[in-house]
Amino acid sequence: MTLGFKGDILLIGASRGLGLAMASEFVSRGWRVTGTVRGTKRTGLQDLQDQQGEAVEIVELDMTRIEDITALHEKLEGRRFDMLFVNAGIANANPEETIGAVSTEEFVRVMVTNALSPMRVVERLDHLVAPEGLIGVMTSGQGSITNNVKGGREVYRGSKAALNQYMRSYAARETGRALRLVAPGWIRTDLGGPDAPFTIEETVPKIVDLLIGDMGKPGLRYLDREGKDVPW
Numbered sequence: 550m551t552l553g554f555k556g557d558i559l560l561i562g563a564s565r566g567l568g569l570a571m572a573s574e575f576v577s578r579g580w581r582v583t584g585t586v587r588g589t590k591r592t593g594l595q596d597l598q599d600q601q602g603e604a605v606e607i608v609e610l611d612m613t614r615i616e617d618i619t620a621l622h623e624k625l626e627g628r629r630f631d632m633l634f635v636n637a638g639i640a641n642a643n644p645e646e647t648i649g650a651v652s653t654e655e656f657v658r659v660m661v662t663n664a665l666s667p668m669r670v671v672e673r674l675d676h677l678v679a680p681e682g683l684i685g686v687m688t689s690g691q692g693s694i695t696n697n698v699k700g701g702r703e704v705y706r707g708s709k710a711a712l713n714q715y716m717r718s719y720a721a722r723e724t725g726r727a728l729r730l731v732a733p734g735w736i737r738t739d740l741g742g743p744d745a746p747f748t749i750e751e752t753v754p755k756i757v758d759l760l761i762g763d764m765g766k767p768g769l770r771y772l773d774r775e776g777k778d779v780p781w
């Protein structure tokens with residue numbers, strides 16, 4: 550942990566939405582945030598850095614690019630984080646599209662972003678996380694196979710179910726560390742849209758509470774924002 554801070558988090562996907570709000574919340578709790586953005590365009594994370602100075606470090610990552618993950622790995626080698634959290638994710642352009650109707654290109658884009666890339670990040674960077682720390686990934690309640698009785702959002706659902714499955718496989722070979730899959734609920738963000746029932750402000754403090762509270766508690770859990778287990 551960096552001197553003068555309560556903890557260090559490496560937060561993947563911190564430019565806007567839930568990720569940016571998480572960055573701000575961790576800083577408000579005395580943590581130092583190393584947050585990733587894509588490309589060189591200015592984002593809300595730069596504004597946070599302007600306000601918070603050395604509590605915010607910005608690094609570049611498109612997690613779908615292996616070369617970006619390698620460059621980040623080289624840049625951060627030797628550092629020690631208390632938490633790694635992969636928040637980044639996307640929805641497919643047309644959420645109503647069925648799995649048989651989606652183009653191969655769009656299917657691959659969503660699966661590579663939501664299922665493959667977070668796991669590549671976790672596998673490549675896990676050694677930077679303290680054993681008594683926590684590795685978390687943002688999933689969705691829609692990734693639950695048990696709870697899928699109404700269908701809908703088929704492509705996105707499948708990508709988060711795959712992510713959950715890959716985290717279970719990872720957990721089976723990486724024992725001893727706290728691993729968490731977080732389902733935030735349906736939140737008003739660019740991804741969640743304007744009809745979502747919950748705000749970022751009421752959601753993110755709960756997610757940060759549960760992540761900090763679960764540090765050092767080994768094993769994989771799939772939790773909603775209240776800290777309740779979601780059926781797989």
Ligand SMILES: NC(=O)c1ccc[n+]([C@@H]2O[C@H](COP(=O)([O-])OP(=O)(O)OC[C@H]3O[C@@H](n4cnc5c(N)ncnc54)[C@H](OP(=O)(O)O)[C@@H]3O)[C@@H](O)[C@H]2O)c1
Binds near residue numbers: 563565568586611612
């Ligand atoms: N909002 C909801 O209702 C809801 C519900 C369940 C789960 N979630 C999950 O929560 C997470 C955050 O969602 P959100 O609602 O905050 O979405 P958002 O506002 O659309 O933000 C998505 C974030 O992911 C980043 N990102 C996307 N693709 C990336 C890539 N290839 N490499 C690096 N970063 C990438 C974006 O960066 P750019 O700014 O560069 O695009 C942005 O920071 C996602 O995993 C999402 O699936 C959201």
